Amino acid sequence: MPPDGSGDHDSGVAMDRVTNAYLRAAGEPGSRLGQAVEQVESAPSLSAWGKRFINRPLFVGETEMRRFADDLQRLLGLLLELPDRLFDGSLERFGDAIGLAPERSALMRRLGVVPPACGRADVYHDGDGYRMLEFGIGSDHGGWDRSGEIPRAFLRDEAFAEFAAEHRLGYTHSATELVTTLRGVAGGEPVVALVEAPGALAKWGGSWRPLRQVLSDCGLRSHVGELGDLTVRGGHVYMAGDRVDVVYRCFDADQLLDDPDALALAERIFKLHEAGAVVLWTPLETNLFCEKECMTMLSDHAGSGCFSAEEQAVIDRVIPWTRSLNGRTDAGLLDRCRANREQLILKPSGLFGGRGVVPGWKTTDSAWSEALREGAAMGAVIQRRVVPAAEPVFDPVTQELRPWHAVHGFYYTPTGFAGTHARIAPADRSAVIGLMIESSTQFAGVFHVMDSQ
Numbered sequence: 001m002p003p004d005g006s007g008d009h010d011s012g013v014a015m016d017r018v019t020n021a022y023l024r025a026a027g028e029p030g031s032r033l034g035q036a037v038e039q040v041e042s043a044p045s046l047s048a049w050g051k052r053f054i055n056r057p058l059f060v061g062e063t064e065m066r067r068f069a070d071d072l073q074r075l076l077g078l079l080l081e082l083p084d085r086l087f088d089g090s091l092e093r094f095g096d097a098i099g100l101a102p103e104r105s106a107l108m109r110r111l112g113v114v115p116p117a118c119g120r121a122d123v124y125h126d127g128d129g130y131r132m133l134e135f136g137i138g139s140d141h142g143g144w145d146r147s148g149e150i151p152r153a154f155l156r157d158e159a160f161a162e163f164a165a166e167h168r169l170g171y172t173h174s175a176t177e178l179v180t181t182l183r184g185v186a187g188g189e190p191v192v193a194l195v196e197a198p199g200a201l202a203k204w205g206g207s208w209r210p211l212r213q214v215l216s217d218c219g220l221r222s223h224v225g226e227l228g229d230l231t232v233r234g235g236h237v238y239m240a241g242d243r244v245d246v247v248y249r250c251f252d253a254d255q256l257l258d259d260p261d262a263l264a265l266a267e268r269i270f271k272l273h274e275a276g277a278v279v280l281w282t283p284l285e286t287n288l289f290c291e292k293e294c295m296t297m298l299s300d301h302a303g304s305g306c307f308s309a310e311e312q313a314v315i316d317r318v319i320p321w322t323r324s325l326n327g328r329t330d331a332g333l334l335d336r337c338r339a340n341r342e343q344l345i346l347k348p349s350g351l352f353g354g355r356g357v358v359p360g361w362k363t364t365d366s367a368w369s370e371a372l373r374e375g376a377a378m379g380a381v382i383q384r385r386v387v388p389a390a391e392p393v394f395d396p397v398t399q400e401l402r403p404w405h406a407v408h409g410f411y412y413t414p415t416g417f418a419g420t421h422a423r424i425a426p427a428d429r430s431a432v433i434g435l436m437i438e439s440s441t442q443f444a445g446v447f448h449v450m451d452s453q
Helices: 009-026 037-042 062-080 082-087 091-097 102-108 149-154 158-166 174-186 201-217 253-257 260-274 285-289 293-299 309-318 331-339 365-378
Strands: 058-061 119-125 130-134 191-196 221-226 231-233 236-239 242-244 246-249 279-281 322-325 344-348 380-384 391-395 400-413 416-426 442-449
Touching (some): 009 058, 062 293, 082 293, 091 285, 102 253, 174 246, 174 400, 260 279, 293 322, 322 331
């Protein structure tokens, strides 16, 4: 398995310098710096998340962060060009190649368009550089309400604001970038409806209502509801008495496939989008490009001949070595996977949110062989393990610093980088850092250390 390349030494030094300065200052007798997280927990836009915030933000180097953001935009361009480059522009052939069932594929490509690049990429920093774990393209990926709002809340604390000024800390407010994008696609000041599948708000409303509040704080009129709450009159869409300009899609294709009534309600919106009466943000086509097999198509580029040497360098710099496991996988690849168990992780193709993931370094040889066999039978990807750099976090119980691991969410719009935040958990817990997988997972705000002038 090939190495990932070099990182940015100067940027890493800046991160460590500011982190150490923060920990020293927060640990001084009488210091209020460590209590700045109280501003986050009490902020109206964040209070719905309770006390799921670590007691300090993370610090990243601005130069390295923006360099990776540029690589990410180039990689997204390559991702969205895969149907053209490999399948003569056919989304149907693309869907077949990534292993989608015909009905699921047909729904995901209902509008037949290449979607806009807007969403969140999940990324580890391994101490040398940022490495992509998964693409999160599409409006149904959350967190826009936290990214930017957490740093903004930290800065309301006087002690932290002084620290931030001294160390030249900055951030990007993701919701502001999203609002700019929504105004652009609507051609003015839109009314936005954040729309879930029927019955789904009972489970997911806690994720979308904070976003509605942040959008409103940014000056955008918005509502939260389900597909059944949308009414159509005179060829236009309405919710809560307001004519809707943008339907912000919070549901995914699987939610519609499971419910014929939901599918019929969504079809109304698809047709009105095609007629230009409303903007569907984002179309279901984004779900095509979230499939894990897309990572393989990029990483396993040697035989395709469709990427330039420069493009291959970007891919190898950002994406860990990734290969497909299926009924056509050759015995040689399986043998290499068995031999390199401790450096690999298996991810089922059809599951998300960390479900079904098998970390090779946490299994026995026999269990790993069985996981590979099942993965090849059901469809999976195998990926080189990325070990995130440790982030020291103060434990109020032991009064000691403990290592935590963070997955950074990089947000992006069609115009580029739109901010970042992190999910973070103790390093000795789950191999997957996710709210639904590991109960100790918390949120962290991210500041970048601005370059010296």
